[in-house]
Amino acid sequence: MIRPLTPEDLEAYKALWIHGLTTEPEAFLLTAAEAAGALDSSLIAKLASGAVIGAFEGTALVGFVAMHQGGPERLHHMADIGPLYIHPSARRRGLGRDLMCAVIDAAKTRGFLQLELCVDATNTGARALYEAQGFAQFGLRPRSVIVNGVPRDDVLMLKPLD
């Protein structure tokens, strides 16, 4: 089942997020310590806004995708997508694709004109998923992040919604 997360999902969301950050740090922007230090109040506000969509197997949360609207008024036409994470036990069953479809629909409903995302240049699986959803590369940011002392490049992708 795919549905927007709510504040009632806070503990499951945090646990899955920290799991991903700990086991696959190169797929995320934040460190596990930064995520662990995030205030519950700000996470609850994020969940209450409907900007995080979850994938469930039975009652277990096994994946999520988040959407962030640009803060300044001149960025209000766009949103950034990420993180997108599926627990390893639930991969290659179409849940990542389902989450991307759901977040694209939600972005259209909110009136965004385009979606953008960053993906590690070596993450061929995620890049294939995004390309299949209509995202196209518009740039490459060298040394975009430094993860555990190792510089990594990010591919920048965009999907127009209009």
Ligand SMILES: CC(C)(COP(=O)(O)OP(=O)(O)OC[C@H]1O[C@@H](n2cnc3c(N)ncnc32)[C@H](O)[C@@H]1OP(=O)(O)O)[C@@H](O)C(=O)NCCC(=O)NCCS
């Ligand atoms: C990337 C990720 C979200 C994919 O989730 P998933 O549920 O396994 O993906 P799906 O089953 O919906 O796959 C959809 C398509 O994406 C592509 N894809 C997904 N994983 C892939 C992989 N490991 N290798 C190659 N292609 C892959 C395929 O084209 C696939 O279609 P197919 O199964 O018909 O071949 C998941 O592997 C993950 O959470 N990885 C770690 C976190 C991460 O990298 N997030 C993205 C950061 S930008």
